[in-house]
Amino acid sequence: MPVVESRCVVPVEVAVAFAVSQTQGAIRKRWDPFIRRQHLVGGATVPGKGVRTWTVQRFGFAMESEYVSYNPPSNVGMKMTKGSWFFERMGGGWRFSPAEGQPGHTLAVWRYNFTCRPRWLAPLAERIGVLVLQRDIDRRIAGFARGCSDPVVLAHVAGTPAA
Template sequence: MPVIESSLVVPVPPATAFAVSQTTGATRMRWDPFIRRQHLMDGAIVPGKGVRTLTVHRLGFRMVSEYVSYNPPTNVGMKMLTGSWFFERLGGGWRFGPVEGDPNSTLAVWRYNFACKPAWLAPLAERIGSVILQRDIDRRIAGFARGCSDPIVLAAITQPTDPL
C-alpha cells in the first residue's frame, strides 16, 4: 500500500498548528486548496474520534471519512468510509510536534496511505496515484503553512464562530 508524506516547519506552537488544521467553513477555504466544501456530519459541531466528515474535493470527488484518532495538539487520523470508485482504501494522518529549541515553531507531518481498485489495475493506478497525491499533499501542506501565518485564520481559531 503506497504511503505519501509531506512535512514542513510552521511558525506557530503545536496547539495553534493543530487548531488551524481543524478549521472549517470559510476559514478552511482560506488555506486548504484540496477542498471545495467540507462539513462535519450527523449533527457534530466539533471534530473528534468517531465523527464523520463529508469532503468535496476541488475537482468534485466526494468522500465521507471518519476520525479514527483525535489527540490535540499532537495528531489526528482519518479513514475514508465511502469515496471515489478508484480507491479501495484511503487514510490520512497529521502529526504536530515541537521544533527543538523553538517552542513557537511546529514540525507538521502529513501522511496519506491508499490502495486502488480494481485489483488488476492497482499496480499501475497506485504508481500514478502516488505522483498525483504527492503533488496534492505538497500543495495542501503549503496552504496549511500560509494559514498558520494568516491573521484571519489565526483570529478564527481563538474565536470559534466559523459556520460549518
C-alpha cells in the same frame, strides 16, 4: 500499500497549528486548496474520534471519512468510509510536534496511505496515485503553512476578530 508524506515547520505553537488544521467552513477554505466543500456529518458540530466528514475536493471528487483518532494538539487520523470508485482504502494522519531547535514553531507531518481498485489495475493506478497525491499533499501542507501565518485564520482560532 503506497504512502505519501509531506512536512513543514510553521511559526506557531503546536496547539495553534493543530487548531488551524481543524478549522471548518470559510476559514478552512482560506488555507486549504484541496477542499471545495466540507462539513461534519450526522449532526456533529465539532471534530472528534468517530465523527464523520463529507469532503468534496476541488475537482469534484467526494469522500466521506471518519476520525479514527483525535488527540489535540498532537495528532488526528482519518479513514475513508465512502469514496471514489478507484480507492479501495484510504487513510491519513496529521502529526504536530515542537520543531527541534525552533522555540514557538511546530513541525507538521502529514501522511496518507491508500490502495486502488480494481486489483488488476492497482499496480499502475497506485504509481499514478502516488504522483497525484504527493502533489496534492504538498500543495495542501503549503496552504496550511500559509494559514498558520494568516491573521484572519489565527484570529479565528484564537477566538478574536481579525484586525
